[in-house]
Amino acid sequence: MHDFARVLADQIPGAAPRDVTVHFTVRRQAAAQHGYRSRGGPVTVYAQALHAQLYGLPTDEEPLPAALDALLQAAHTVAGPEQQSQVLQQLAEQLRNAAEILEWARNDAHWRQLPVPTWEWLRDATDRTRDLADGLDTLWPGFTAEPPARAAPPQPVPHPAAPRTGATTPVPSAGHRR
Structure with missing residues (x-):
């Protein structure tokens, strides 16, 4: 298990496994499909779980x-x-x-x-x-x-085309920025 933690922690040269955390997210294109979930925590915890899963060992349920x-x-x-x-x-x-x-x-x-x-x-x-x-x-x-299953996020409503007769420029509506 320590080997897994060390390899993961080595992604930050010189950092001890106890000082490193990991964070997992899904790609932006798949985020809605997976409920925008993410997980993370100490690299040592993930190394222990990875070690147990790879070798079919029981996972310790520590208090x-x-x-x-x-x-x-x-x-x-x-x-x-x-x-x-x-x-x-x-x-x-x-x-x-x-x-x-x-x-x-x-x-x-x-x-x-x-x-x-x-x-x-x-x-x-x-x-x-x-x-x-x-x-x-x-x-x-x-x-x-x-929790109940999340509904799909609402689809954006297309804005009607601006009238072509005026010389004014359409003002974009205020919305959520990404």
């Missing part, structure tokens, strides 16, 4: 990381709705931990007699963080189901 930076990396590599749900559950738990840290800081600010706005801001931040965690608890179950 999600607790550190937010590692959870962010995991979020970019999850494949299915069940894993997406697990990432959101883990995020809710980490938000609860963050709320505990904010509460600790709020109590310390009060004990140290810091200015009242400091204590109030920390109190509000603690409450908002707990609200976010509670909101995720109500939302993550919805991620376990597959």
